[in-house]
Amino acid sequence: MPPNARLPLDEIRRRFFAGQALPGQALPTDILRSWQRCRGMGLAAGSHGGERLSEAELRARREANADWLESARPALAGLFAQAHAQGLALVVADNRGWVLEQSGDIDFLNKAERLALTPGMDWSEASRGTNAIGTALAARDGARVRGAQHYLERNRSLSCAASPVFGPQGQLLGALDLSGASRKLGDAQWMLLQAARGQIESQLLEEATRGGWRLSLHADPRLLDGPAACQLVFSEDGSLLAANQGGLALCGLEPDAWRPRHFAALFGQSLEHWLSRNGEALGLLQAGPQRFSARLRPPRRRGAPSRPTPAPHDSTPTLDGLPNPLFASALKLLEADIPVLILGETGTGKDRLARALHAASSRQAAPFVAINCAAIPEGLIEAELFGYQPGAYTGASRQGGKGRLREADGGVLFLDEIGDMPPNLQARLLRALQDREVTPLGGGPARRIDIRLICATHRDLRARVADGGFRADLYYRLCHYPLALPPLRERGDAAAIAQAMLDGMGAAKRGIYLSPELARAIRGYRWPGNLRELSNLLATLLALADDGAALGLAHLPAALREDMAAQGHAVEDSAIADLLSRCGGNASAAARALGISRSTLYRRQGKVAK
Missing domain, CATH: 3.40.50.300 (P-loop containing nucleotide triphosphate hydrolases)
Incomplete structure (x- = not known):
């Protein structure tokens, strides 16, 4: 990096607002372009932004975005848990930059209130200058804005990261934002944000798939179900109904620029011809100069339930192992x-x-x-x-x-x-x-x-x-x-709770799961920090893991491995007796919860009886 690229940010701001030339690489390219857009709109660095929406106006905007927000709830719940645990705030905005929802760490929320980063406020670039939400929406791409990189002077105490969310036809729906202290917003939090965006967009595409044929494309057939695969949805006559970001790029479509495309125009053969030769089996498909492994799945049967409905008195855990x-x-x-x-x-x-x-x-x-x-x-x-x-x-x-x-x-x-x-x-x-x-x-x-x-x-x-x-x-x-609320160690199968939390964070979409050895270790550990400790661990493992990974003991931090080893990766005899009691004396159910065989449980019972 050239020496003049290391100018202090305050000096860079002074030169920019004085109309002086900046040295090369003085600012990240996306930040400089945003500053230039803001100056082009005549926005003053001393501006304080717009007025808050009335309650009725805010309610109307939430209602207008209700469909995609409802689909986003599982991903938002997982992202909120991480934001709260890490001292961050989660902000959800619509495609115009109006803040719809805000949650997370109470200390930062108090600060956000003072800076008007709250529901009903406009955080578009036109109103608030360079900021993660507005810049992500303007650039149609993720944005990270730290401190004095914010265009407005009053926002220089903020550090934020945001990612736009696109619908199944490339339409810009809104943005997700994580805000907090600069030291708390690193690559791991950026990956969490991107994973949540991917989970939301996958869910929206899944809902669009129910009435069409879903085509998955990737150079590697093992990754056809992963987030990197191109996904396209076609009607019975071969018309394109929906696509993920990779699918849009394959079709030559820009976000917010949807236009009709046909299976035959894209791949040189009709949908009916592909089905007659390959059915739902794996095959090869040519798209221009590119050759892909491909799999085509039929529409879902109408009226088929997406998940079993529990009985009225079902005592299956519904929230983090609570009955x-x-x-x-x-x-x-x-x-x-x-x-x-x-x-x-x-x-x-x-x-x-x-x-x-x-x-x-x-x-x-x-x-x-x-x-x-x-x-x-x-x-x-x-x-x-x-x-x-x-x-x-x-x-x-x-x-x-x-x-x-x-x-x-x-x-x-x-x-x-x-x-x-x-x-x-x-x-x-x-x-x-x-x-x-x-x-x-x-x-x-x-x-x-x-x-x-x-x-x-x-x-x-x-x-x-x-x-x-x-x-x-x-x-x-x-x-x-x-x-x-019982502590985590008293909620039954901690590994099942952990896997459900992982899935809520987007692990299922990436093919990431707990290995049997790690599941046993999770069941045997006492979890002194309860759900917060487990949630923080899982978020970290997910951020570091490759797609398709089976998380094992080797993925754990060394200190936690040592703590688990000190406990022998097992539950004390008194806990076994307590678990048996909570399972109504059902040895098979208790053994499954402990990750051991029924014969091993019987041997431990004998030890307790003595």
């Missing part, structure tokens, strides 16, 4: 407007359960507002919860603040780590819950609120009441029917 009855009880409480109190060790997935309850409730289309009572400085939490009038305290916004309780109006409020709420605020929260109205800090009229409440804590609230750290009246207001 249906626990989830069903929590949902009934929420729908009956009874506060849901979730208890459990750190890392057991209390926030994941809260979000799943919101998604399954009658308020799924209304706001879900989460606040971590332990993460906000005591001096700010009152304003954060109840809002504030302009000038209510030093540093307060001149426009005032709405407050998270009012933001949750009509939806669900999730108070995480409620056991750490400062005592002086507990009385205000109790009154707000009883009166269903909020008075902002600094005075002003009380505002009515309609919220459903979910609270969570890892603390023993009864003990906190006894030692004076938690108000008894608030405890009895919240503690109607507390739900205790």
